[in-house]
Amino acid sequence: MEGYAEVMVERSFVVPSVDIGPYVRGGDDVARTRVAAQIDEACRTVGFFQIRGHGVPEHVTAGLASAIDGFFGLPLEVKNGYRCPPAINRGYTPPKAESLSLSLGVESAARMNDYFEAFNVGVPARTYPHLTLPETDYADNVWPSELDAFASQVGAYFAEAQRVARTLTRVFADALGLPAGFFDAFTDHSLDVLRMNNYALPPDTYTGHGDLIGMGEHTDYGIVTVLWADRIAGLQVLDTRGVWHDVCPDESALLVNLGDLTARWTNERWLSTLHRVKPPIVDGTIRRRRSAAYFHDGNIDAVIATLPTCLAEGEPARYAPITVAEHVRAKLAGSRAGTPNASAEREAARLAAADRAPLS
Numbered sequence: 278m279e280g281y282a283e284v285m286v287e288r289s290f291v292v293p294s295v296d297i298g299p300y301v302r303g304g305d306d307v308a309r310t311r312v313a314a315q316i317d318e319a320c321r322t323v324g325f326f327q328i329r330g331h332g333v334p335e336h337v338t339a340g341l342a343s344a345i346d347g348f349f350g351l352p353l354e355v356k357n358g359y360r361c362p363p364a365i366n367r368g369y370t371p372p373k374a375e376s377l378s379l380s381l382g383v384e385s386a387a388r389m390n391d392y393f394e395a396f397n398v399g400v401p402a403r404t405y406p407h408l409t410l411p412e413t414d415y416a417d418n419v420w421p422s423e424l425d426a427f428a429s430q431v432g433a434y435f436a437e438a439q440r441v442a443r444t445l446t447r448v449f450a451d452a453l454g455l456p457a458g459f460f461d462a463f464t465d466h467s468l469d470v471l472r473m474n475n476y477a478l479p480p481d482t483y484t485g486h487g488d489l490i491g492m493g494e495h496t497d498y499g500i501v502t503v504l505w506a507d508r509i510a511g512l513q514v515l516d517t518r519g520v521w522h523d524v525c526p527d528e529s530a531l532l533v534n535l536g537d538l539t540a541r542w543t544n545e546r547w548l549s550t551l552h553r554v555k556p557p558i559v560d561g562t563i564r565r566r567r568s569a570a571y572f573h574d575g576n577i578d579a580v581i582a583t584l585p586t587c588l589a590e591g592e593p594a595r596y597a598p599i600t601v602a603e604h605v606r607a608k609l610a611g612s613r614a615g616t617p618n619a620s621a622e623r624e625a626a627r628l629a630a631a632d633r634a635p636l637s
């Protein structure tokens with residue numbers, strides 16, 4: 278019976294769902310305090326949660342989905358016309374061009390086998406004309422000229438996702454007992470990127486050899502990620518005991534996960550959770566799946582050092598202070614340029630432990 282109970286506990290993994298309406302529509306202090314407490318709990322235990330009451334209009338999400346369909350439906354040679362050099366995190370990434378596990382410094386057996394294709398847009402330097410921002414990090418966007426509505430559809434979703442990410446940092450300040458607006462100084466010219474992902478394979482692609490990975494295991498790099506995804510299996514999240522779990526958002530909900538910078542800030546009181554995309558294979562192929570990850574990464578020049586409120590008396594900081602530039606560039610050099618990241622020992626160790634644990 279003991280063994281049975283153990284299995285039941287292992288299977289009871291849930292991604293908490295939180296209604297953030299009191300922060301979006303306005304709400305009284307009691308309602309907000311309740312939201313902040315729920316998010317604190319989710320961030321401590323899972324590092325992933327879903328949000329309702331986010332206020333993103335349905336037509337904006339539908340516009341994003343239509344832009345994704347329009348672009349990925351173009352012929353490969355047209356899509357390839359929108360590729361950018363690895364240092365420029367913009368435009369099209371064809372299947373197998375990126376290896377996410379290298380952002381952790383891990384060479385996986387399926388190296389270069391991440392079969393997702395993606396299109397990235399981000400905040401260009403011109404958004405903040407009063408600042409001198411590095412043009413490589415804050416690069417101009419490329420917009421597909423074949424699709425009239427693409428820029429406005431993606432732009433509308435980008436603005437909404439940015440609003441949601443900023444709202445979440447207001448909740449985080451309350452949840453961590455920090456002054457209201459604490460994160461503003463770290464995010465007022467935040468290096469944000471929206472990565473639209475398409476997981477699709479022609480029928481009978483899979484021959485049964487090797488590991489077929491949609492997107493390799495990784496942690497997200499920044500502060501917080503707002504993730505829109507089709508309600509189709511594929512996303513898997515690693516729990517604190519090293520077991521992978523399938524995660525699917527509820528209808529109309531957005532997924533949220535924390536990135537490494539928040540784990541560093543909080544001395545891992547809050548988790549930057551490892552995740553990957555591994556869709557089930559049926560008849561040699563997968564069901565097509567789309568997602569869009571909005572990465573809120575913080576100001577390029579911000580210094581992220583452990584928050585004193587997250588250190589108990591005498592507790593050492595697990596991480597040295599780092600700038601957003603140093604951290605994000607090392608991660609992107611891994612995933613986009615194939616240079617293994619040597620500075621991700623803590624995440625790589627968690628992954629090694631998980632490789633020895635079963636799938637839920």
Ligand SMILES: O=C(O)CCC(=O)C(=O)O
Nearest residue numbers: 472474506512554568570
């Ligand atoms: O496709 C997904 O659900 C996850 C995508 C993801 O983790 C990412 O783009 O960083």
Ligand SMILES: [Fe+2]
Nearest residue numbers: 496497552570
């Ligand atoms: Fe991710």
